[in-house]
Amino acid sequence: MTDETIRQGDDGMTESARRMARLTAVRPRLLSFARLHLRDNALAEDAVQEALMAAIEKDASFAGRSGYETWVFGILKYKILDTLRVQKRQGRWQPLDDESDDDAIDRQFQQNGRWQDDARPGNWGEPDVTFENEHFWQVFDACMTALPDNIARVFSLRELMGLSTEEICQEIGIKENNCWVILHRARLRLRACLEKRWLKEETI
Template sequence: MPPAAAGIAAELTGFRREMLRFAVLQLRDQASAEDAVQEAMLAALQGADRFGERAKLRTWVFSILKNKIVDIIRRRIREPSYQEPEEEIDESDFDPLFTANGHWQRDARPADWGDPEKCFENQRFWAVFDSCLNHLPAATARVFMMREMLGLETGEICEELSMSSNNCWVILHRARMGLRLCLDQKWFANGDRAC
């Protein structure tokens, strides 16, 4: 093992559970998730001398994992297999938040989010965000993470999950609304807006 790898091996082991949870959510297959995590950890150890601490180790390792997950998803798209289609989503769940002409109801308006750039750098914010993401339905969180965190195109998501593009957009909308409502309650409304 290269000397640089020895220095990060223990830290990598500490990230493993979180990496596996992330991979299982995306891939919905324990074996594929294990493979992705192992490949990401191996790539991190082999590339430890290139790490250079320009980013946090966790960020660097998760970016490797994201790339491994994207590779697996794209490989699945090229090698189709049968999957049960996901249920269509009922749009009416969010109707009470809006008036007939599509504007926010007075009591459902989003809270002032302050400076989003500063929130992005705040560790406590990300812990709350992660909690909110984990409280979304698994399929909704998965679509959101595929789009926003893995950077997959909508067409790739639809192909991987065997869903229509309209359904994908509805799920993304629901994910964003769910995250907004959760963040309003757990972060912005509590005065934790230290951003």
């Protein structure tokens, strides 16, 4: 649905009908957010479906102070955390291991700790311009998918969900040190992947 069709209908629509239209419009973004966390299409669809249902049921409790989409997004965050907790209880999480070396990261550095020539970080330009770039988000999505599950989970809880490392430790049951090591790895892997797949393609 385009912005245009929603706007045209605005005058004749009731408030809740208008909100239904906004839910439909925001659904794809909610879905891609859920997918980044849950790494499974069906689970992501379920979480978004439940969040949308809850939003419709609780419609009256939306106080209208902040954006409606942000409010729905908040509901989705709870649903995602719920799903992750269930997965954890079912023992579907691999233990987190920060002891072993990470080849993907070692490849970026020489033995002496300096950058490898072909891994030296380049200039990504202005963040505002970067984030406006639709292709950047596609590549970000692909690079997140390429991360190992454990690393991606900690990164997305920290950087997409906005939890503190202390909260992540409670959620996942790891030590904070462990969390910092994993985040360092996640950031180095993501930056290398983004640079290779996005920046290099952009400049061709």
